[in-house]
Amino acid sequence: MLNYILRRVAYAIPISLGVTIFCFALVYLAPGDPLTRLLPDDATAETIALIKAAYGFDKPIPIQYLNWLGRALTGDLGQSIQTNRAVADEVLIALGNTIIISTAAVILAFTLAFVMGTVAAYYNGGVADRVATSVSVLGVSIPNYWFGIVLIIIFAVNLRWLPATGMGPGGSEGFSIWEWSSVKFAILPVLTMAMVPIGIIMRSTRSAVSEVLSQDFVQTLRAKGMGEAAVLRHAVRNALPGVLAVMGLQFGYLMGGSILIETIFTWPGTGSLLNQAILNRDIPVLQGTILVLALIFVMTNLAVDILQTAVDPRIKRG
Amino acid sequence: MTDNAYVARVENLEVKFVSRESTTKAVNGVSFTLKEGEVLSIIGESGSGKSVSMRALMRLLPSKAKIGGEVEVNGKDVLKMSGRELTRMRGKEVSMIFQEPMTALDPVYTVGDQIAETVMRHEGVSKEEGLKRALELLEFVRVPSAERRLKAYPFELSGGLRQRAMIAMALSCRPSLLLADEPTTALDATVQIQVLILLRKLQKEMGMGVIFVTHDLGVAAQIADKVAVMYAGRIVEMGPVRDLLRNPLHPYTQGMLASTVHGQDRNTDIEAIPGSPPDMRNEIRGCAFAPRCKHATELCRTTEPPETSPGEGRAVRCHLVSGMTGAEQDAPAYA
Structure with missing residues (x-):
């Protein structure tokens, strides 16, 4: 088992390196010169050369990459062109804000979807199944930004129960998950974020559990006198590896934040940060944010792989 | 009883x-x-x-x-x-054993757990006691190196061993x-x-x-x-x-x-x-085997044969045996 984990971790390293190469290459992939924003239009050739040397753009690309990678490994992701603040700090604050709503969305979506999917599979074709399936089809079909706007119109504009946007008066420093005055700002973004994963995870849970329930060993369980609760426990345990894989992907997406949702709710998370960085052509921020999010995604997949071997003995650890 | x-x-x-x-x-x-x-x-x-x-x-x-x-x-x-x-x-x-021991056992639980589960269910014993019983049962059905097999998953066993494990499970509570x-x-x-x-x-x-x-x-x-x-x-x-x-x-x-x-x-x-x-969704008239039977008579095709007992402990449903076909009364037509 330990061997297997070590091997999976080792596999994650080249993937992460690939991610860093892509992030670094963004500077060159993006149209236009990253320096044009820094320099006045009438800058002399000497000034350009000076700036280039200062940013290290005069060196060969592989050397630039290694320098950048070396700095990134020590936590230095450069400086924002827009605000001149350290990119690492900006990303960290934004990530913290995103994690507040995405963790809540993960907990809400995963438990609700798993329970509803299992119930739907057990009462295959019954009322509960039809309700759950409709909810899940709605979840994956409705655009979530539209859903977010509808929520704002209903709960913020018409009913005036919840605030429409922002993180509250204190911003991200003043936010506390233990105080209603803060939490109420997070509710609508969390609901909006949870909608799509609820639909997707419920569908995959339903199909996985109902597939298991149709297998021969379920009859064996009943033949040896197990009650329906025990039958369902076995079914869920069998369906878990497949569902975990889907959950892992959704977890990765949610942790990355959503540009659309965070923009609608002006939630200062990674999605908002990316949006601003794109609008301002702030390449270092873009690089840093994408790098951090991609690494989170890689680590999530790694965690799911390891979890799967823990719950499914058939995945060989050799 | x-x-x-x-x-x-x-x-x-x-x-x-x-x-x-x-x-x-x-x-x-x-x-x-x-x-x-x-x-x-x-x-x-x-x-x-x-x-x-x-x-x-x-x-x-x-x-x-x-x-x-x-x-x-x-x-x-x-x-x-x-x-x-x-x-x-x-x-x-009453216990049951099935045709395919691969699919009849839960793939993600060990053989020992699955046998122990039955014992625990019916005799209310602890998990430890259940596993002890499972080990005895595997030995009872002559599974070699039972101790190791107790912790094995079904896919790790051969077909014969799986079926033995299945039998051990079925016999765990001494069914009649x-x-x-x-x-x-x-x-x-x-x-x-x-x-x-x-x-x-x-x-x-x-x-x-x-x-x-x-x-x-x-x-x-x-x-x-x-x-x-x-x-x-x-x-x-x-x-x-x-x-x-x-x-x-x-x-x-x-x-x-x-x-x-x-x-x-x-x-x-x-x-x-x-x-x-015959297709069992359709109503069957007469003897169900008549269309495939080379000895079938008109009676076979119209009337269902009753059960008759031609000898000690024997029972058969066939007009030819019960001798109700008239002409072949003395001896079965196919003899």
């Missing part, structure tokens, strides 16, 4: 599968009894209703199945049992009736004989009643005390195993025996029964 000590008594059992499109009459009036320590083998081809009849004994059928008639296990009416009573009976008084649904069909020939010998031995040791469903006459001859031949949801012939196999009376039984290999010359053609079994 009643005075006559039947482990199982089935009277006029009927099973229908009802769906919106059609009604399939899988079992039409099956009756048999099984005494303590007796082995009954039910023989028939796919769709003859043999597996369904057996599952009806522990009501292990989907909800769309409608069961009629009488089913008693150890003198208790199975069809009147509540869900709770059923789960208490299953696995304790064991239902075996083609338990050797999916195994290699050599393993098959080992499992059969083991089953027979355990059956004698424990004095269980066994109902053994198979389509293999050779297997039935190995293990059974009496044999029931099923065709289209009915028992067409029943009797003590040696008697029935030596002197089959029903044309279907004869045809089945003629179509098996038993040391003929390699150049002789094996006789096959022409045609195929």
Whole structure:
């Protein structure tokens, strides 16, 4: 088992390196010169050369990459062109804000979807199944930004129960998950974020559990006198590896934040940060944010792989 | 338990599968009894209703199945049992082993856990005690290095070992009736004989009643005390195993025996029964076997043959045997 984990971790390293190469290459992939924003239009050739040397753009690309990678490994992701603040700090604050709503969305979506999917599979074709399936089809079909706007119109504009946007008066420093005055700002973004994963995870849970329930060993369980609760426990345990894989992907997406949702709710998370960085052509921020999010995604997949071997003995650890 | 000590008594059992499109009459009036320590083998081809009849004994059928008639296990009416009573009976008084031991065991639990689970369920013992019992049971069914196999997952075992584990699980609470649904069909020939010998031995040791469903006459001859031949949801012939196999009376039984290999010359053609079994969704008039029977008369096609007893412990449903065809009254027409 330990061997297997070590091997999976080792596999994650080249993937992460690939991610860093892509992030670094963004500077060159993006149209236009990253320096044009820094320099006045009438800058002399000497000034350009000076700036280039200062940013290290005069060196060969592989050397630039290694320098950048070396700095990134020590936590230095450069400086924002827009605000001149350290990119690492900006990303960290934004990530913290995103994690507040995405963790809540993960907990809400995963438990609700798993329970509803299992119930739907057990009462295959019954009322509960039809309700759950409709909810899940709605979840994956409705655009979530539209859903977010509808929520704002209903709960913020018409009913005036919840605030429409922002993180509250204190911003991200003043936010506390233990105080209603803060939490109420997070509710609508969390609901909006949870909608799509609820639909997707419920569908995959339903199909996985109902597939298991149709297998021969379920009859064996009943033949040896197990009650329906025990039958369902076995079914869920069998369906878990497949569902975990889907959950892992959704977890990765949610942790990355959503540009659309965070923009609608002006939630200062990674999605908002990316949006601003794109609008301002702030390449270092873009690089840093994408790098951090991609690494989170890689680590999530790694965690799911390891979890799967823990719950499914058939995945060989050799 | 009643005075006559039947482990199982089935009277006029009927099973229908009802769906919106059609009604399939899988079992039409099956009756048999099984005494303590007796082995009954039910023989028939796919769709003859043999597996369904057996599952009806522990009501292990989907909800769309409608069961009629009488089913008693150890003198208790199975069809009147509540869900709770059923789960208490299953696995304790009546156990079942299945054809495919790979898919019949839960793939993500160890063999030991699955056996222990049954013991824990019915005897309320701790997990530790359950696993101890599981180990004894694996040794009881002669699984080599049982200790290691206890912690193995089903996919880590060979087919024969899996079936032994399945048998250990079925026997864990010393049932008085064991239902075996083609338990050797999916195994290699050599393993098959080992499992059969083991089953027979355990059956004698424990004095269980066994109902053994198979389509293999050779297997039935190995293990059974009496044999029931099923065709289209009915028992067409029943009797003590040696008697029935030596002197089959029903044309279907004869045809089945003629179509098996038993040391003929390699150049002789094996006789096959022409045609195929009837579609059970349709109403069957007369004898269900008549369309495939070379001795069929007008009577066979219009009237269902009643059950007659041509000898000690034997029963058959055939007009030709009961001699009601008139012309062939003295001797069976096919003799």
